[in-house]
Amino acid sequence: MDVLLTAFGNVLTPMALLTLFLGTLAGMTIGSLPGLSSTMGVALCIPITFNMPPDLALILLGAVYVSSVYGGSVTAILLRTPGTDASIATALDGYPLAKAGRGGEALGMATLASLFGGLFSVVVLMAIAPPLSTVALAFGPQEYTVLAIFGLVTIVGVASDRPLKGVLSAGVGLVMACVGLDAFTGVQRFTFGQGELFEGVPLLPVLIGLFSVSQAFNLCVPEGGGVLAEKGQPLKGRGLPLWRDIRRCSRTLLRSSVIGSVVGILPGAGTSIASFISYNEARRHSPAPDGFGKGELEGVAASESANNAVTGGTLIPTLTLGIPGNAVTAVFVGGLTIHGMIPGPSLFTDHAETTYTLILSLLLANVLFAALGLWLCRYLVVVTRVPGAVLGPMILVFSMIGTYALRNEMFDVWLAVAFGVVGFFMERWRYPAAPLVIALILGPILEVNFRRSMQISHWDLSTFFTRPLSMTLCLLVVLALAYPLWNQWRRRRSAAH
C-alpha cells in the first residue's frame, strides 16, 4: 500500500504530469497517422528517455504506447485509413457511421470503449499479473497453430457477406505470407531474387496500400466525392454516444476487454486477432447481427475495447517474465534495461515503486487520452466535410511518406501504391481486403508454429488433439465453422415455414 502511495506521489508531480500529457498527445498523433505505428513511436522515444530519470522515462513510454493504440481509431473511423492492423476491425463499422454523418458518435463510443478496455487491462495487470503470466507459458507451438486457424476462420466470417470471396482474399494473403527466406530451411520462396522481399512481404505497406491509398483513390476519383454519403449532409452533432447506447454495449465492452487482455498475454499473437474475435463475438451475441458492418456502434465498441485491452495484457508477460508480447513491448524492455531495470519478478519487489508508477501512469494516460478524445471529437469530425479531392491527396502523401519512413525503402512505397490500386478494385468488385491483411499477419504465425509443432513432435499430427488446451481450441474452431452454417440452416427453415 505504501508503494502505491509513493507511486501516486511520483505520478502527481508537475514534471510527471507534463511528461504524461506530452506523451499522450504525441502518441495520439503518431497512432492516427498512417504509417507511423506504436512500435515506431515508442522506439523514437527511447533516445529521448536516456537522460530522464527512470520514472519519467517509463511514464513517457507508457503514455505513448497506450495513446497511440487509441489514436489509430480516429482516422480508422473518420477516413477509413487504419494506421495499424489493430484498428482494421474498428473501420468496419466506424467508417459507415462517419459516412452517415455520425462520426462524432462513433468517435465518442470508440473513446469510451478504449478507455474501458485500457482501464480493465491495467487493473488486471495491477491485481493479478503474476498468476496470469502462466497463461503465456501454457501456450506452446501447438496452441498457437490452432489459435491462428481460429483467427483466420473468424476473420473470413466477419469481413464479408460473401464467404467465398473472403476465403479467396485470405488464400491470396496466405500465399503472400510464404514469400521470403524460409526460417527453417533457408530456402528463398517467391522472392525473385529481390532483397527487399527476403524478410517477407512487408505488412504495413500492404495494409497502408489496401486501406489508406485505396481510400485516397475512393475520395479523389469520383467527381465531387467525399466521406459523407451525400453532399452537404448535416453532421449529427452529438459528440457523445447516448447513455442507452453505452448500456446496450456494456456486455460487449466487458467481453471484449477480457478477450483483449487474454490475447495480449500471449506473446506474438497480435492485436488484430483480439479485435476481430471480439467483433465476431459481439455480432454473434447481438439481437440484430445484420446491422454489423453497416454502421453499428457496438462493432466499434467491441473492436476498440479489445485492442486497448491488449496494451495492458502485453505488459503482463513483459513485466513479470521479461518476455515481451509484441514489437512495442520488445522496445519497452530495451527502455527498461537501459534504466537498469531487468524485467522479471524483481520489478514487483526491488523496483516496485517505479513499476507501480508505470502502471498508475498507464491508468492516467488512459483517462487523459479519453478526456482529450472526447473534447476533440466534435472538432475532428469536421474532417469528414472536407471535399474528397482535397482529402485524398493529403492521405496519399501521408501514406507515401509514412511507408517510406518505416524502413527507408522506396520499394515499400511502390508496393503500397500497387496495393492501393488492387484495394480500390477489390472494393469495387466486393472482395474484402481485411482477410488478406490478417492472413498476411497470421500466415507466418500459423506456418512457423505448425512446423515447430511438427519438429517437436517429430511429425505426429495427433499432437494437436492430445494436449488439453489445443484440443479445446480445436473445438472452438469447429464451432466457429459450424455456427454460421447452422444459423443459415435455421434461418432457411424458419423462412420456409
Added chain:
Amino acid sequence: MSIDAIDRCVAVLVGGFCAAAIVTGLGMRGDAGIFPVIAGTLGLLSCAGIALGSLRGRAPDEPPAALPWRRFLCWCLCVLGLLGLMVTVGTFVALPLFLLASLRWLGRLRWPAALVIAVAFSALIYVVFVYLLSVPLPTNRLMG
C-alpha cells in the same frame, strides 16, 4: 462488364496465380513447400467456387457505379508523377507539385487556394518527418 463476368476473370487470374504457387511449392526442398501448397490449394478451391457461383445465374449483384476513367487516369498520373519526382528531383519538390496538380485539376480548387494548401502541407510534412523524426527522405540525387 457485369460483376459475374469480373468474378470469372478474377477467379481465372488468381486461380492461375495459386496454381503457380502450388507447382513452385511442390518443387521446394525440405518441408519449405508444405505451406505454399496448402495456401495455394485453399486459394484455388475458392477460385473454383467463385467461378461456379458466377455461372449459376442467381440474382445478379447491383453493379458498382461507373468508374470515371478520365479522372482515374489523371489521378494515377499524378501519383506516378509524385513517386517519379520523389526519387529523381527530391521529395520536397515533388510534394508541392503533386498537391498543386491534384488539388487544381481533381479538386478544382482555385490556384491561390491550391498553392497555399500545397505549400503549407509540404511544410508540415517537412517539420514532422525531417525535423522531428529525422527520416532521411529521398532528396535531390542530381545535385548531391
Added chain:
Amino acid sequence: MKAQPISMRKMMLGAMATLLTSGLSTATLAADYPTKPIQMIVSFGAGGSTDTMARIFAKYAEEELGQRVVVVNRPGAGGELGWVHLANAEPDGYTIGLINSPVVEVYPFTREETVGYSLDEIRPLANVVTDPGVLAVAADSPYQSLDDLVTAVQEDPESVVISHEGVGGDDHLAALNFAEEAGIDLSFVSYNGNAEATASLLGGHITAFEGNMSEAAAQIQEGKVRGLAVWSDERVEAISDVPTGQEQGYDVQAAASRGFAVPADVPQQVYDTLLDVTREVVENPAFRAEMAKLNMPVNPIYGQQYVDFIHDSHDRLKALWEKDPWIEQ
C-alpha cells in the same frame, strides 16, 4: 488580384531553394570532416539489441564529432539489405553502418547466387560488443550439464529439441558446432526471436535454448533458466555461475559480434577520424556503464585487427561450409 499568387509563387520557390540547398553537400574536404550529419545504417529493426547499441553509441559519438548521428534502420533479409546499402553508399564518411559477425561474412557464400554485397566493398572499422553464445535449459529441467544433455540425446534422439534463431545465424552455427564436437545429431526448432523461444522454454515445450548471453542473462540471473554452457574462452561476468564449453570438454567458441564498418573507398583520413571517435566512445566509462547495464560485453578490436578478424572468420566458416553446408542445397 493577380499579383498575390505570383508573389506567393516566388516566395515558395525561394523557400524551396533554401530548403534544397541546406540539405546538399558542397564538395566536402576530408580535412574538415565532418561538416554535416552522419547516417548510421542499422541492418535490424528499431528496438532490437543491435539497434539499442547503435543508438547509445550514436549519442556519445555526436559529442565527439560535433555533428548529429542519425540512426537509419534498414532491416531486411536477416541484415543483408542494410549491408547492401552500406556497401553501395557514397564513400565520403557520411554513411557508416553496423555489421554483425558472423552473419555478415557468411552471406557472401551461403547466398552466393543472390547476395548483393561482397566483403571487399565494406571496410570494417572497429568491433564494439562481443556477445557470447549460451546454451540454456529451464530451471526445472533434469539436465545439469552438457554431458547430461549429450547422454540424453544418445539414449533417445527425439527427447531433446533445441531452439535457435534462424538457420545459418550465429546460434544455429554454435549449436551445430557443439553437436559436431559431441558427435551427436540434434533436433532443432527455429524461433524468430528470443522472446518466443524463452516462453516456449519456460513453458516446457522445448528442451533447450541456444541464444546470446545478453538476451539470456536476465532469465539466468532470475533463476528461471539454467545456463548449461557459455561458448567463450572464459566465464562471463554477468553470469559467472555458468561454465564454459571448454571447462566441460567441448571446445566450442561462438559469439555474435557487433561493430562498425564504412564503405571500402572511404579516404584514409576520414577512416582515421572515425576510428579515433570510436575509440574515444568505447573507452568512455559512461558508455561502458550503459553497455554493462544491458549485459552487452564490450570487446574492442580496432582498425586493421578488426579487418583481419572478419576475414579470418570468413575463411574459417567458408571452409566449414564447403565441407558440410548447414543449409540444404
